[in-house]
Amino acid sequence: MTDLSAFPITRKWPAKNPDIIQLYSLPTPNGVKVSIALEELGLPYEPHRIEFGPNDQKTPEFVSLNPNGRIPAIIDPHGPGGQPIGLFESGAILWYLAEKTGKLIPADPAKKYETLCWVMFQMGGVGPMLGQFGHFYKFAAEKVANNSYPMERYRDEAKRLLGVMEAQLKDRQWIVGDTYTVADIALFPWVRGADIFYGGRDVIGYGDFPAVMDWLDRCMARPASQKGIDIPVKAPAEA
Structure with a gap:
């Protein structure tokens, strides 16, 4: 052991x-x-x-x-x-x-590093920007009630980033083509989270990104996603 x-x-x-x-x-x-x-x-x-x-x-x-x-x-x-x-x-x-x-990474070296680029895109862009949007839109709304700039700043950046993803997914099933990779796993929980955790679907305008929404549905339809999305579970006393 x-x-x-x-x-x-x-x-x-x-x-x-x-x-x-x-x-x-x-x-x-x-x-x-x-x-x-x-x-x-x-x-x-x-x-x-x-x-x-x-x-x-x-x-x-x-x-x-x-x-x-x-x-x-x-x-x-x-x-x-x-x-x-x-x-x-x-x-x-x-x-x-x-x-x-x-x-969960392509065997082809070029595709492998393309996948890494999209993981970094999530780590440096999508996660921080959607996270800041959620903070100012939901958790700090009262603190910035007289100043709309923080929420609008991160909302607009969230929309821009979703636009980048929309262009990438327009003719692809997954972020780097026909293969589901860690790039998809890195990105989709944040796109989902901006809606589920922060209630930002309408404010960000998810309807403007149909390819992203279809991709999100495909990601969430996977059995591993449906199980992993709720782990770690609460203890019975916490539920």
């Missing part, structure tokens, strides 16, 4: 099975990227729910795995050279899992 005692996070969230991937997350647009990928890949994993309310992500145990104090993070007990490895940043985790298994 793998010894994970070198990872302090396992003292607060003990591993029931230390021989499988340990996932520390919450069902947010960033968090579910990893659970969906794990489901798609069929890799066994043990999810641990990191609650924002008590600031679990800021505890010394969690920060020992991710110094940035953000979900998700993982421990793979069978990392490079067969040794345990801890990873953070959802895009990096997606790429690691894809390379580990040789799945």
Whole structure:
């Protein structure tokens, strides 16, 4: 049995099975990227729910795995050279899992790096911009009630980014063509989240992006998406 005692996070969230991937997350647009990928890949994993309310992500145990104090993070007990490895940043985790298994990334080198470009497009653009839109539109609306600029700034940037995706998906089933990849997994939870979490569908104008909406439906129709989108689940006492 793998010894994970070198990872302090396992003292607060003990591993029931230390021989499988340990996932520390919450069902947010960033968090579910990893659970969906794990489901798609069929890799066994043990999810641990990191609650924002008590600031679990800021505890010394969690920060020992991710110094940035953000979900998700993982421990793979069978990392490079067969040794345990801890990873953070959802895009990096997606790429690691894809390379580990040789799945969810194209075999063709050019297509592989095109996929990486779109993962970075999500990490540097779609996630931060839709996240800021949601913050000012939903969570900080009262604070900026007399100043519409923040919400409009990020709303317009969200629309621009969706326009980039609309052009890319116009004649494609998936982001990089005919193959479902980590680029799709990185992007679709954020497009979904801006609607589900922030209620921004009408404000952003999702109806103006039919190719993106059809793609989102295809992503969500996948069994791995339907399962992974709600992981880690709440404990019975929390539900």
